[in-house]
Amino acid sequence: MAVTAMAVTTMGFAASPAAAAPAATTAPRLGDTCTAADLGTRHPVIKSTEVTPTITHFKGWYVTDGSTGSQTVDTSVQDTISVSVGVNGNIQGNFQVEALGMVGGMLGLNVQVNYTHTSTTNKSISWDFRKPGYYGLYEGTKKVTGTYGSLNCNRSDAGGLKWVEGPDTGSYTTYTTLEEGAVRCEDKVPANSIMAKAQGLLDCGSPAATAQHPAGPVPSAKADQAKHDTAAADEAGQSTKATQAAKPAALAALNCQPGAYRIDVPGRVLNWSAPLLANDGIRLRESTFFSAHLDNWRLCNVTENNGVIEASLWNWGNGGCATIPANIANQEQAYLTTANCGEDDLQRFYIYRDVPGSSKIGLQNKYTGSMLGYDRYADGELIRQYSSGRQDGTGTFALTQV
Template identity: 40%
Template structure:
């Protein structure tokens, strides 16, 4: 934990300030990340079911998270233990998720650290869970503001997926393409200190923020600081998609048109296929047969985020492939069949395709951005979602016309 003592010599103070970003300033990108892949680079059919994060921007904002005024009279100097009060809460968040368990989210925050060249939280965390007591050795009497703070880091991220790209002149290739992501929030290491109005501090620093909150610039400045702290608290979330009215089991959602005939979806070696498990709503890998349990209608709908949406309807039951409602944010969340809904992004899929002449595809759930896969490529395995897809390439499937 870094301690900022206001009475240290100015050289030390300025050195510390030079390492921090200006309030509300945008962090420089710094050296290029070693993360692979990159948009525009070639990929292979084995990459169709994979996904990687890409950091688009990052802004670091010094933020006071805990604060307490403390008056030290002559004769009462020395070491004191002070309990601070919560001022502003920063919660680590990727998209709309605060439980950082998905590998994609962990990797996203890891890339943020490299982007801003500063250690940031890469796991579930909140500043209100930080220790709120500090011990401070007061060397002189005065009116102090004791604080803890950090650099709040916010920005935008995207995803990288492998898909077919039209190169013109009838030529196609598979390349890594940029796909929509969202916003993230994290924060850097916590710092603590004690400040007085008479202390000379750099502008746009945590110490200067603490002076304003102490009221050193008068009542108006204090009110402005408190308003700024409230604005820096929780930011509103934008949630894409919502559940709508359930339609009849055999109905195709409005705005979607199904191709003639049926498809089977299976492993590239054609040994295992997505199968409607008898007596359940589970979808598992099973050996191919002529049963309608292994046949799917492919229905295409509106374009969103630059790609057409699809629903997959089982021939056997007329129900839609759906991400389990209780496992939407879970790494390994199950895919199953449910009645088709008019509006439900858990039933909408983006399909990444190989070059023409190949039936190989990767499938992405719209609601989460996760890729379809299975924990082990073996008979009777449940179909699941994985935030970065399958590293071994087993998230690539055959979408093969059979009827």
């Protein structure tokens, strides 16, 4: 490419289609009315955003009078960015895509709305150097991070059902189209730009930047330090995760309310029934004399905040608590099952209620943020999690006392 030192080029991603500006969302607004069919759904609300120019690959390169022209330079990895929303790193559900689309719309940026990550390996950049000098060759992007919450349908103190801000929150990370470029110390570049970030890695005040030097790579103290800092942060993060993983889960003594309930489909005969076999899930079943209380649930360790109940769901039949299995918790449509009760947010659920006098509810897992529902109304159908819930009303259940 025949370019000057100030030129840049943008690149699409090999891992996913080029990002596009998201279409305007039709998500409800806080305080809008909702219906009982919305009890099992949720929509994102973006609470904060931050845009940071980030260099993913870099190399300091010295060009002499006799070495101008096209060259291919091997750059080193500086930072790796992965797209994520909450615990769902794969961006499998509608909620994650909708959240990232909102972020792009708010900022006016073309951000990645599907799971991808920047290259984790060194890469070569071909460049046409027309002038001698001390260059920084780079690939970079704008890293976009922030926090989100959710809008859920729940009974309102003012009467009726309203979209309220639910208790679940999380963080997201995405990034814009990759940009390749070359920059010199003497170039005037826009402040807070990707190019300015790369220029900062050149360490322009160092003797290496001003001294005569053979054509080729020039050590950059700032680039080396940035790489060292990234490696140290990764090592510290892995150490923290290992320490956390080593901690045993503490069992909790459940304080359960006296009443027992069925969690059933309103107006129909099937309801949640705990699994009889290991490695099976909670399924829709008909309540019969032979159910052996597998279809009876108690609300335990109950709290309430701003009208939203939080509780563990203890099964009378097998003595376990409803949970999303940890090994598949980040998956869309992961199934619900039971396990030994403990202090675990995978076993905690938010309960959204219809107006007083109605038993209709929606349920949301505290850890994943996903709503509970089922694919179709059929005997033996698994109860699963859906990031945005089920828009057809199949995430609305009834809490019926027995």
